[in-house]
Amino acid sequence: MTGAEISVPATELTLVITTFNRSGYLRGLLDSVAALTPGPVRIVVVDNASTDDTQDVISAAASRLSVPLINVRLPVNAGGAGGFAAGVERALAEGASWLWLMDDDVVILPGAVAALAKWTGTYQCIHGRRLDEAGQPFFWQHRFLPFLGIHIPIRGNVFRDAPVFSTNVGCFEGMLISADLVRRIGLPDERYFINGDDEIYGWLASRLTDVVYVNDFVLQKVRPQKQIDLGIRHLNDSSDLSRFYSMRNRGHTGQYLLAHGRYSRTGFALGTLLTAGKELLRLLAVEHRIAGVPSLWRGWRASRTILHDGTWQPMPALAPAPPHDRKHQV
Structure with a gap:
């Protein structure tokens, strides 16, 4: 392409x-x-x-x-x-x-x-x-x-x-x-x-x-930002709010994959475990605390609700530009 x-x-x-x-x-x-x-x-x-x-x-x-x-x-x-x-x-x-x-x-x-x-x-x-x-x-x-x-x-x-x-x-x-x-x-x-x-x-x-x-x-x-070098990437510090949404938004991502025919239940579950593991490593190795763990649990529970929402729809495409605005048409 x-x-x-x-x-x-x-x-x-x-x-x-x-x-x-x-x-x-x-x-x-x-x-x-x-x-x-x-x-x-x-x-x-x-x-x-x-x-x-x-x-x-x-x-x-x-x-x-x-x-x-x-x-x-x-x-x-x-x-x-x-x-x-x-x-x-x-x-x-x-x-x-x-x-x-x-x-x-x-x-x-x-x-x-x-x-x-x-x-x-x-x-x-x-x-x-x-x-x-x-x-x-x-x-x-x-x-x-x-x-x-x-x-x-x-x-x-x-x-x-x-x-x-x-x-x-x-x-x-x-x-x-x-x-x-x-x-x-x-x-x-x-x-x-x-x-x-x-x-x-x-x-x-x-x-x-x-x-x-x-x-x-x-x-x-x-x-x-606090960060550590893991060799293949850097891991920055974060916040409990961000941790919550990193897990909760797995639900929306899963829905997009479903909408495009790319969702694997097994693979997605593994990806969720890897996401939680990364956030735990961030807590322990970068922020040196464990108080943010409940945010991960709450986020995961919220993600399950989103993922099983049968009314969920992806964001719709927008109307094309009017003809006089199409000088840069893709």
Whole structure:
């Protein structure tokens, strides 16, 4: 399968940011956007009902940026998944051709937009590389295994022989995706709240076209995290809320696999055990505590309810763009 030919100007990109109570990180990200040449044509910031000074940061940035900043303030915290669903929907309504999705705890490196733009003539779903807080390459090279319903790390230098690594998993910390592909998939699934929404979105994209990871550094994480190096991957610290959703959202992932005829009861059960094992290792080896174990149990119980919900439906595809907006048709 090959990506469709799309030719898009380097600046025809809409940046979609989701934020919640991290105004300091958001300020740094918007400062990095202001320094970009070329930069995005518009910015959509989704504020997940923050209670800090996030709205002040957005207003200040809007007054100094040279491109429109659209402030979408949600009445409740819908999580990263709900935030990206709202942001993507608004970006499409504003006429976006390409959407660059990212969390608030990164900064954009100089030249990033131009670096990614050179791939938009070939691919429809693109991930650039990231640096960690210390300026070292951040590990992100995985593939999703439908049999297990999890993504697994790929060892070694995936760019040793080519500047493109083909994958089938997504990450909303820097996914660049064409609006036409978004319409074919549908909005990100807000039911995930956090954890796994981008993973499954990348897998859904891979069923329609190539999903790639390219050897261009475009982002740097700025939020410090505890982590350990396991050789084939790094394992970061987390939270009990995240642990709950890592298990609970297994139900939604299983339903997507069922909907696409890729669900294996045995394989999925094994994948659930592996997910729980990873979270236990995270607790013991990274966070040095066991108090988060009940969150895993509650999440697993919730996942069973979702997985056996006979009314569950995948997110629907969206209406195609009007004829006058199809100059970048996939």
